[in-house]
Amino acid sequence: MPEKRVPSDVVKAIFHYLGPKQRFPADVPKIHEIFYSICQESEFSSLCNDFIFDTSKAFPYSATIRYALDRLQKANLLACINPGLDEFEVSEELARTNPDSDIERLFNDEEKRLLRKASEIFSNQIRA
Amino acid sequence: MNHFHEAKPKDPQIQEVINEIEKFTRWIFQHHKILPIRASKVIHDSVWGTSRFEDFEMVFINAPLVQRLRQILQTGNTYLTYPSARHTRFEHTLGVTAQVGNLIQSLSSKFEYSKESASKKHLLGDELLRTLRLASILHDCGHGPLSHTSEEIYAMFPEIRHLKKFDPFKSAGAGEIFSYLILDAEKFREFLREVKEKFPISTNDELMKNAIVGFINTPEDHYKIDMLHGPFDADKIDYLFRDGHFSGLPLQIDLDRFWYSLDINLVKGRRRLTIDWGGVSCLEQLLLSKMTLYPAVYHHHKVRACDCMFKGIIEYVREKGISFQRDIEGEKIDVDFSRAAHFLYFTDFDFYDLNIARVDENLHMLLHNLFYRRLLKRAIVIARDSVTESSIPNLDTYAKYREDPIINGEDYYRSLAKKIWEEAKKPSLLQEIWVDCPDDPDFEEANDTWISPLGEGLGPIPLSVFFKADKYADQYKQKKWRSHVFCRPEHVNEVAQACVSVFKSECQIEFQPLAFHLCHISPPKNL
Numbered sequence: 239m240p241e242k243r244v245p246s247d248v249v250k251a252i253f254h255y256l257g258p259k260q261r262f263p264a265d266v267p268k269i270h271e272i273f274y275s276i277c278q279e280s281e282f283s284s285l286c287n288d289f290i291f292d293t294s295k296a297f298p299y300s301a302t303i304r305y306a307l308d309r310l311q312k313a314n315l316l317a318c319i320n321p322g323l324d325e326f327e328v329s330e331e332l333a334r335t336n337p338d339s340d341i342e343r344l345f346n347d348e349e350k351r352l353l354r355k356a357s358e359i360f361s362n363q364i365r366a
Numbered sequence: 367m368n369h370f371h372e373a374k375p376k377d378p379q380i381q382e383v384i385n386e387i388e389k390f391t392r393w394i395f396q397h398h399k400i401l402p403i404r405a406s407k408v409i410h411d412s413v414w415g416t417s418r419f420e421d422f423e424m425v426f427i428n429a430p431l432v433q434r435l436r437q438i439l440q441t442g443n444t445y446l447t448y449p450s451a452r453h454t455r456f457e458h459t460l461g462v463t464a465q466v467g468n469l470i471q472s473l474s475s476k477f478e479y480s481k482e483s484a485s486k487k488h489l490l491g492d493e494l495l496r497t498l499r500l501a502s503i504l505h506d507c508g509h510g511p512l513s514h515t516s517e518e519i520y521a522m523f524p525e526i527r528h529l530k531k532f533d534p535f536k537s538a539g540a541g542e543i544f545s546y547l548i549l550d551a552e553k554f555r556e557f558l559r560e561v562k563e564k565f566p567i568s569t570n571d572e573l574m575k576n577a578i579v580g581f582i583n584t585p586e587d588h589y590k591i592d593m594l595h596g597p598f599d600a601d602k603i604d605y606l607f608r609d610g611h612f613s614g615l616p617l618q619i620d621l622d623r624f625w626y627s628l629d630i631n632l633v634k635g636r637r638r639l640t641i642d643w644g645g646v647s648c649l650e651q652l653l654l655s656k657m658t659l660y661p662a663v664y665h666h667h668k669v670r671a672c673d674c675m676f677k678g679i680i681e682y683v684r685e686k687g688i689s690f691q692r693d694i695e696g697e698k699i700d701v702d703f704s705r706a707a708h709f710l711y712f713t714d715f716d717f718y719d720l721n722i723a724r725v726d727e728n729l730h731m732l733l734h735n736l737f738y739r740r741l742l743k744r745a746i747v748i749a750r751d752s753v754t755e756s757s758i759p760n761l762d763t764y765a766k767y768r769e770d771p772i773i774n775g776e777d778y779y780r781s782l783a784k785k786i787w788e789e790a791k792k793p794s795l796l797q798e799i800w801v802d803c804p805d806d807p808d809f810e811e812a813n814d815t816w817i818s819p820l821g822e823g824l825g826p827i828p829l830s831v832f833f834k835a836d837k838y839a840d841q842y843k844q845k846k847w848r849s850h851v852f853c854r855p856e857h858v859n860e861v862a863q864a865c866v867s868v869f870k871s872e873c874q875i876e877f878q879p880l881a882f883h884l885c886h887i888s889p890p891k892n893l
Contacts, residue, residue, distance in 0.1 A: 239781060239872050244769045250762070266813045266836060292536035294582040296636060296814050299537060305769040308806045311844050312750065313762035323837040331759045340763060 243344045245288040248353070249273065249306035250332070251341045253316060255357035258333035261325040262364045264318055266307070267297040272363045274298035276356050285352055370532035380532075383525045384547065386707035391551035393694045393711070394430050400560060401428065409460060413608050417464035420496075422565035426503045427460070429557070431548065435459055435506060437713035441609055442512035443672030444663055446739050448613040451663075455506045455513060461604035462594075463502040469593055469600055470495050472625035489589070489630055489637070493568050498593055501574040502600060508544025510709030511717040515673045517541045519680055520706035522771065534581030542579045544710060549575050585636040592639035597811035598624075598652055606655045613663050617655040624648040629818045633826045640818040646832050649815060653835045660807045661846050670802050671742045671852045678797035679720075679732045681780075688725060728795060742798065742852035744885040745861040748869070749848040752881035760874045764849075768805055779803055782872060786851060789864035793857040803849040809839030863890035 256262070274293075277286035291298040310316035315332035319325045336342065345353060374380040403421045410416050419427060426432060435455035444451040470490055477487045510516035520526060521540035529535050535543050548554055549571075558571065572583070573590060580595035582588050594600055603621070610617040627645025630637060641649055663669065680703050682688075689702035692711050701708045721733040735741070750758055767778040779801040787799045812835035816826040830836055853861040862882055869875040879889040 239778070239785075240773050242770075242773045244766055246766060246769050264837070290531055290536050292533075292581075294533065295537065296588070296634065296638070299810075301537070302769065304808075304810065305766070307840075308843055309762050309765045309768075311840055312765055312806075312847060313760070314750070314758050315762055318837055318840055323834055323840075329759075 241340070241343065244305075245302040246306035246309065247340070247344055248285050248289075249303060250310060250315075251345060251350075251353045252357045252360055253306075253310065253328055254332055254341055255354045256328050256333070256361055258328060258330045260328045260333070260361070261319065262361070264324055264326045265364070266303075268364060269307075270297050270299055270303050272360055273300065273303055275363070276359055282352060282356055285349060285356070368533050370529060370535065373532055379525055379528050383529065383707065384551075386705060387544065387547040387710075388551050388553065389694055389699065390707055390710045391431075391548055391553040393692060394434070395553050395557060396695050398430055398557075400425055400557075400564065403428075411457060411460060411464070413457075413604075413611055414461055414464050417460065417467075419460075419463070420499075422561055422567050423463070423499060423503060425561050425565070426500065431507050431554075432456065432459065432503060434713050435509065437715045438509055438511065438513055439714055440513060440605070441613070441663065442515035442669075443676065443736070444613065444666075444669050446672050446736075446741065447666055447668040448663065450614060451609070451612045453608055453612045455509055458604055458608055459503055459506055461608055462505065462600050463499050465603050466498045466502045466593055466600035467495065468625060469628065470498065473628055473630065476626070476629065483629070486630055493570060494590060496567055497569045497571075497574050498577060498590065498600075500569055501577040501594055504549060504574070505545055505578045505594065505601065506541065507548055508541045508546070508710070510541070511712045511714050512676060513541075515676050516680075516709050516712075518673065519677055520709050522777075523706040526706050534576055534579050534583075536581075538579035538581070540706065544707070546575050546579050549578070582636075588636040589630045589639045596639055597815040598639070598641070598649060602652065602656075602811075606652065606659065609659055609663060610655060613659075615658065615662055617651075617658065619651040619655060620648050624652075631816070631818050631826050633816045638816055638826075640816045640826055642818045643820060646817060646829070649829060650833050650835070653809065653812060653839075656807070656809070657839070657842055660842070665804055665807070665846075665848070667744055667848070667850055668741060670804060670850065671744070671800075672736065674800035674802055674852050675732070675736045675742055675798075678795075678800065679729065679736065682726075682729055682732055682795070682797045683720075686726060686729075688729065690720075732795070732797060741855075742800065743855040743858050745851045745853050745858045745887070746865040746869075746877065747848055747850055747881050747884040748803075748875065750844060752848075752878055752884060754876045754878055757875045757877075764873045764875060765803060768803055782868065783851070785868045785872060786861060786864045789868050790853075790857065790860045793860060794854045798854050799861065800852045801849070802852060804847070806843045806847060807839070809836065809842075812836035812839055858885065858887055859890065862887060863892055866890055866892050 274291050276282055277289050289300050289302050291300045315329050317327050317329060319327050370380055403424050406418050406420050407424050408416055408418050438455045440453045440455055440458050441451050474490050477483045517540050526540045529543055576583055577591050577594040580591060582591050606617060624645055627642040629640050629642060631640045684703050689700040691698050692701055701711045718737060721730060721737060724730050771778045783799045783801045784796060787796050815829040817829060819826055851865050866877060877893060882889040
């Protein structure tokens with residue numbers, strides 16, 4: 239079957255570049271806020287074209303982030319860590335660099351460079 | 367250019383939808399005249415008891431735009447699983463109106479009798495009460511046949527996906543977008559003007575529309591939207607009680623305590639509806655009720671099978687180019703479900719009436735099977751516990767197309783169903799084989815619910831400090847979410863076998879015997 243990139247693939251790729259077993263706070267409103275700030279940067283506009291943020295809410299909300307968290311948790315690629323359930327952990331499977339992976343297929347080299355950079359920004363801001 | 371009002375002059379796609387809604391609104395109002403109303407009315411409801419509706423409210427309730435909701439079941443095909451779930455959008459509409467009234471009255475009493483809250487009295491008032499009650503009466507007027515069952519289809523239409531790029535629709539459901547556009551249509555505004563001439567009422571019409579789609583125009587007004595479209599709004603209170611009651615799943619929510627616990631406070635610079643510390647358990651009850659209703663009712667596999675049968679009928683009608691005429695002030699228009707707005711011309715009654723016309727034998731059979739409950743059955747369950755350990759990561763790719771299923775003009779899940787149908791040697795109509803990958807339930811409110819400050823100088827506290835409802839919801843999504851392949855009962859074995867091959871080759875997903883045991887069938891030989 240043909241394959242295509244959906245907006246939440248960008249979120250998946252950013253989490254992928256965080257690295258294996260990397261943990262970050264499971265603060266969902268903050269995750270939406272950080273992705274919103276990343277998407278506001280013109281540098282990342284090509285990656286964020288299809289993200290729609292509702293900025294009228296208490297925090298800038300995008301259904302794309304929700305889709306990403308849902309699909310990644312469902313597939314055990316991102317897990318909420320017991321006992322506190324306060325942190326997400328990137329699974330080794332999600333972080334694995336594999337020439338056949340969907341991230342390799344769906345993004346070109348320039349996009350992957352941007353995704354790595356966005357991943358660094360995400361990592362710094364989520365812990366700030 | 368973020369608001370659709372700014373975009374519409376230069377956007378033909380938006381203009382086309384607006385024209386279609388204008389047409390529908392003319393159609394629904396074409397024979398309507400406002401009849402004299404002598405006084406307010408008392409209406410009895412099996413869930414909430416007796417409620418009073420003002421005279422001007424009765425004018426809206428009596429309009430065909432709201433009366434058609436008597437013919438649209440609140441929970442769609444659920445009655446084929448829970449026989450008493452025959453309640454309609456109309457009853458729900460009255461219930462939401464009564465509850466938003468109760469919500470505002472409770473806050474008014476609190477601000478009246480409590481010294482520390484007296485300064486908040488100005489936040490309420492008659493205009494807000496009237497506006498939100500009217501918004502409640504009209505909030506579901508954009509629903510099509512079988513409520514969310516048809517909404518799931520037209521929400522994917524390009525014109526709706528396009529509208530969702532603009533304020534105030536970015537977080538709205540497709541039916542809510544239609545309700546907003548109907549209230550924005552010239553014919554409706556004319557009707558509203560006429561009512562306001564007869565009744566000296568003051569309403570905030572912009573707030574009324576924004577409350578329906580959940581758009582917050584200013585942070586100062588956030589609490590007003592919260593009342594109809596917030597973490598614990600009147601809509602949610604009514605549908606949880608009503609759906610639970612009529613499905614036979616009585617849910618325990620201490621609503622009396624809940625009303626006393628409501629408050630309005632500043633949260634991060636926004637005026638929000640909050641709940642006192644003593645009302646936290648009521649909030650937990652609300653969230654747990656929603657979590658109970660999802661697997662038991664909304665995502666019950668038989669309910670999903672019925673929804674797929676409905677989709678099959680619409681797909682068949684569209685594929686065969688079958689159309690139905692509607693007469694708008696002498697102008698005939700063809701309704702063929704090729705546009706999202708076409709669904710507005712149908713109620714459940716109209717949908718089942720298609721069977722009487724007998725325009726096509728296959729269509730007759732598809733309708734007959736749904737109407738007389740000859741339901742599709744499960745051939746396989748796709749879930750974390752039914753696939754092999756090594757296949758679990760591949761559920762990601764399988765589920766990702768929920769966000770945007772169209773690839774090269776084809777729906778991903780329909781393409782998958784077609785492959786299964788071909789692999790099983792086309793045992794039935796294609797419209798009788800469905801890969802159903804439901805959206806996860808939405809528990810976003812768990813991330814945005816606030817507890818009133820515990821004392822002077824202290825700020826509001828997020829609900830998650832007391833109860834990690836959002837994480838409970840995550841667990842629910844991971845453990846209870848199930849996807850299915852449905853087919854005619856006489857074909858489950860060959861379809862199950864075809865599923866094993868197709869899911870392995872197309873999705874790299876392999877199954878455990880449980881995938882079939884859950885469907886009460888033996889695992890196929892090729893497992």
